[in-house]
Amino acid sequence: MRQRFAFFVFILLFSVCFFLMMYYGEKTFFVKKTAKSEAKKQAYHFVLIPEETDNEYWRIIEKGAREAAEKYNVYLEYLGPKRANMGEHVRILDKEIAGKVDGIMTQGISEDHFTPLINKAMDRGISVVTVDADAPYSRREVYVGTDNYAAGFLAGQALLEDTEGKQVVGIVTGRFDASHQRLRVQGFRDAVEKEKRIEIAGIKESGISKTGAVQATYDLLKEHPDITAFYGTSALDGLGIARVISTMRPNSDPYIITFDTLPENMDLLRDGKIDAIVVQHPYEMGYRAVEMLVELKKGNHPERLQYTESKIIRQKDLDQFLKDNKGLYGDEDDPS
Structure with a gap:
C-alpha cells in the first residue's frame, strides 16, 4: 500500500514539474520571440x-x-x-x-x-x-x-568661491579605474593647485555605492581629522559624505560639493547639508x-x-533648477 502511495505521489510531482517546465519554457521562448519581432x-x-x-x-x-x-x-x-x-x-x-x-x-x-x-x-x-x-x-x-575635466574644474572653482581661509580637502571618487572619474579629480586639482590655502589631504574610492561612500568618508576622517571640505565625484558620494558628517561630527560644518542632482542630493542641498552640486544633464x-x-x-x-552642459547649483538656485527641469524629478509632465 505504501509503495503504491509513494508511486502515486512521484507521478503527481513529476507531472507538476513537467507542466511548470513546459509553461515557463514556452513563456520564455515567447518573450524572446516577441522581442525579436518587435x-x-x-x-x-x-x-x-x-x-x-x-x-x-x-x-x-x-x-x-x-x-x-x-x-x-x-x-x-x-x-x-x-x-x-x-x-x-x-x-x-x-x-x-x-x-x-x-x-x-x-x-x-x-x-x-x-x-x-x-x-x-x-x-x-x-x-x-x-x-x-x-x-x-x-x-x-x-x-x-x-566634459568631465571641465566639470571637475568648475567644482574646484566653486570651492574657492564659497570658502575662506585654510581648507583641507578630502576627495571621495567613484572608481579609480574609471576615466571620467579621474578627469573630474584632475580638473578639481588643477583649479585649486595655485591656491596655497587649499590642501588636498587624500582620496578614497566609493565603488559607486552609498555604503562605499560612507566607508571612504570614514577612512578619510580617521586618517585626516583636520578635513574641512569634501568633494564627491560620483552621484552617490555626497550622500555618504553627508551621512558620516551627521553621525560622526554633527556639530561640524564642512564644505561639501558633489556630483549630480539625484532627489536625495537635492534634499540635502535644500537642508544645507550639502553646499553645492555639479549639475549634469543625463x-x-x-x-x-x-x-x-x-x-x-x-x-x-x-x-x-557632443558635450552637454555642466554647471554649479547652490541652495538658492534649487527652486529655479527644479522649475527648469520639470518632469525629471518626480513630476510626470514632459520635460522636453
Missing part, C-alpha cells in the same frame, strides 16, 4: 548599456533615450550590470556585439577594457556612441556627455545619443564631441 517592426535596434541599471542617474539617461527612441521608431534595449561591475559590463557589451544590433550606446570607462570591444563593434558595422564617459582613443563615432545625454545613432545609420557624420 525589433523587426522598427527602423533600428539599439542597446543602451549603463554602468549600472539600478541607478537613478542612469534611469534619467534611459528616460531620454526611450523618448528619442519612440520619436525615431527605434527598438531600444536597456541592459547592464545591476551594480557597477567592469567584468559584467564588458561581458554584456561583447554579447550585444555578437547579437549584431544596429547601434550601441555605452560608457568608455576604461581604455584597456572598452577600446578593443568598441573597435570590434565598428569592424562588424555596428555604430557606437559613448555616453557619460568617453573612449577617445577608440574608433567610437560620437561622444555625448559632460536626460539630454540619452536623448541625443539615440539621435546621433540615427544620424549615423542614415550615413550622416555628426560632430564627434
Whole structure:
C-alpha cells in the first residue's frame, strides 16, 4: 500500500514539474520571440548599456533615450550590470556585439577594457556612441556627455568661491579605474593647485555605492581629522559624505560639493547639508545619443564631441533648477 502511495505521489510531482517546465519554457521562448519581432517592426535596434541599471542617474539617461527612441521608431534595449561591475559590463557589451544590433550606446570607462570591444563593434558595422564617459582613443563615432575635466574644474572653482581661509580637502571618487572619474579629480586639482590655502589631504574610492561612500568618508576622517571640505565625484558620494558628517561630527560644518542632482542630493542641498552640486544633464545625454545613432545609420557624420552642459547649483538656485527641469524629478509632465 505504501509503495503504491509513494508511486502515486512521484507521478503527481513529476507531472507538476513537467507542466511548470513546459509553461515557463514556452513563456520564455515567447518573450524572446516577441522581442525579436518587435525589433523587426522598427527602423533600428539599439542597446543602451549603463554602468549600472539600478541607478537613478542612469534611469534619467534611459528616460531620454526611450523618448528619442519612440520619436525615431527605434527598438531600444536597456541592459547592464545591476551594480557597477567592469567584468559584467564588458561581458554584456561583447554579447550585444555578437547579437549584431544596429547601434550601441555605452560608457568608455576604461581604455584597456572598452577600446578593443568598441573597435570590434565598428569592424562588424555596428555604430557606437559613448555616453557619460568617453573612449577617445577608440574608433567610437560620437561622444555625448559632460566634459568631465571641465566639470571637475568648475567644482574646484566653486570651492574657492564659497570658502575662506585654510581648507583641507578630502576627495571621495567613484572608481579609480574609471576615466571620467579621474578627469573630474584632475580638473578639481588643477583649479585649486595655485591656491596655497587649499590642501588636498587624500582620496578614497566609493565603488559607486552609498555604503562605499560612507566607508571612504570614514577612512578619510580617521586618517585626516583636520578635513574641512569634501568633494564627491560620483552621484552617490555626497550622500555618504553627508551621512558620516551627521553621525560622526554633527556639530561640524564642512564644505561639501558633489556630483549630480539625484532627489536625495537635492534634499540635502535644500537642508544645507550639502553646499553645492555639479549639475549634469543625463536626460539630454540619452536623448541625443539615440539621435546621433540615427544620424549615423542614415550615413550622416555628426560632430564627434557632443558635450552637454555642466554647471554649479547652490541652495538658492534649487527652486529655479527644479522649475527648469520639470518632469525629471518626480513630476510626470514632459520635460522636453
